[in-house]
Amino acid sequence: MTDTALVIGGTRFIGRHTVEDLLDHGYAVAIFNRGNHENPFADDDRVTHVEGDRKDEMDLKAAKLSIEPDIVIDCVAYQPADVEAAVDIFADVDAYVYISSGAAYGREEIPKREGETPLCDCTPEQAASDSDASYGPRKAEGDRIVFDAAMDGVNAMSIRPCIVYGPDDYTERLDYWIHRVETYDRVVVPGDGTNVWHRAYVKDVASALRVVAERGTPGESYNVGDRRLVTLEEMVECIADAADTSVEVVHAGERELAAAGLEPDDFILYREYPHVLDTNKLADLGWDSTPLDEAMAVSVDDYRDSDRDGSEWDPGRDAEESVLEILDTL
Structure with a gap:
C-alpha cells in the first residue's frame, strides 16, 4: 500500500x-x-x-x-x-x-x-x-x-x-554571486575570502x-548542510567552474570597502564568524549530500533559465569599481 x-x-x-x-x-x-x-x-x-x-x-x-x-x-x-x-x-x-x-x-x-x-x-x-x-x-x-x-x-x-541554495530559490542569494561571475572578470570578495557560512x-x-x-x-x-564546506572564495571559484568561465577574485578589507561606502556585510553570504553545523547525526540515518560541483552546476543552469539576477543584494557595481581602483593603486 x-x-x-x-x-x-x-x-x-x-x-x-x-x-x-x-x-x-x-x-x-x-x-x-x-x-x-x-x-x-x-x-x-x-x-x-x-x-x-x-x-x-x-x-x-x-x-x-x-x-x-x-x-x-x-x-x-x-x-x-x-x-x-x-x-x-x-x-x-x-x-x-x-x-x-x-x-x-x-x-x-x-x-x-x-x-x-x-x-x-x-x-x-x-x-x-x-x-x-x-x-x-x-x-x-x-x-x-x-x-x-x-x-x-x-x-x-x-x-x-x-542557508539553502539551488533551483527555484526565490531569495536569489546565490544568484547575486552567479550573476557577478557571469558578468565581470573581477569579483570583489570581502575580507580574505576564507569566511564560512554553511550552505x-x-x-x-x-x-x-x-x-x-x-x-x-x-x-x-x-x-x-553540505557535507563538504567551502569558503566564500571557494564558492565563487566553484560557480566559475560550473559556468565554464574564470574570474579574478579580489579581496577587499574593511578599510578599502569603507572608502567606497561599503561594509563586508553588504555582500550577501558573507558572515564574520563561521556558521558550521555538524551533520553527522543525519548522515547516520543513511543520508548524504550531493557533490558540490554537481549541485553548483544545476544551480547555475537554473539561474540561466530564470529571470533572477540577485539584484536585491547588489551593493552597487560602481562602488565595487571604486574599491578595485583603490586596490589597484596599493
Whole structure:
C-alpha cells in the first residue's frame, strides 16, 4: 500500500523539491496551502492540492480528514503557534517533520551540534512577531514544542537547515554571486575570502525531510548542510567552474570597502564568524549530500533559465569599481 505524504506548503523552493523527492520515492503526495503562488504540480495527477490557510485550525483539520496522511512535512511553520497546532492536529500520524533552522542555535561555536549547542530563547513578543530579528528564536521555540510533543507520544521531529541554495530559490542569494561571475572578470570578495557560512543544497534538504520522516527518532532534531564546506572564495571559484568561465577574485578589507561606502556585510553570504553545523547525526540515518560541483552546476543552469539576477543584494557595481581602483593603486 502506498504511503501518503501531506506537505504543508509545497509549491515554492524547499516545499517544491520535497514534493518531487517524495514522488520519486513512491509516495502519494498532497500539498496544502492558500494557493497564492503558482502550483508547479497543477497538471500532475499524482499530486492532490488542498486549499486552505495553515493558520486556520479548521482548515488543517479538514486537510487531515480528506488526505489521511501517513507523514506530514511542515515547510511553512514560521511561528510557534503554527507548530503547536500542527503537533496537536497530526498527533497520530506516523511522522510529523518540522522545518526549523540553523538560526535556532543561540550560541556561536564551531560546529553547532544538536542537543549540545544551546538554542535561542524566545519571548512571547518574539513568538508573535514576524521580524527577521525574531526568526531564530521563533524557530527554536518551534523545536521545543516538537520535543514536548514527542514526550507526549507524538512522532514529531525537526530538521535544521543552514542557508539553502539551488533551483527555484526565490531569495536569489546565490544568484547575486552567479550573476557577478557571469558578468565581470573581477569579483570583489570581502575580507580574505576564507569566511564560512554553511550552505545546504535544496534537493538535499528535501531528501533529509523524507529520510527523517522514515528513519528519524521522535523528539530529535537533525542538522542539514553540505557535507563538504567551502569558503566564500571557494564558492565563487566553484560557480566559475560550473559556468565554464574564470574570474579574478579580489579581496577587499574593511578599510578599502569603507572608502567606497561599503561594509563586508553588504555582500550577501558573507558572515564574520563561521556558521558550521555538524551533520553527522543525519548522515547516520543513511543520508548524504550531493557533490558540490554537481549541485553548483544545476544551480547555475537554473539561474540561466530564470529571470533572477540577485539584484536585491547588489551593493552597487560602481562602488565595487571604486574599491578595485583603490586596490589597484596599493
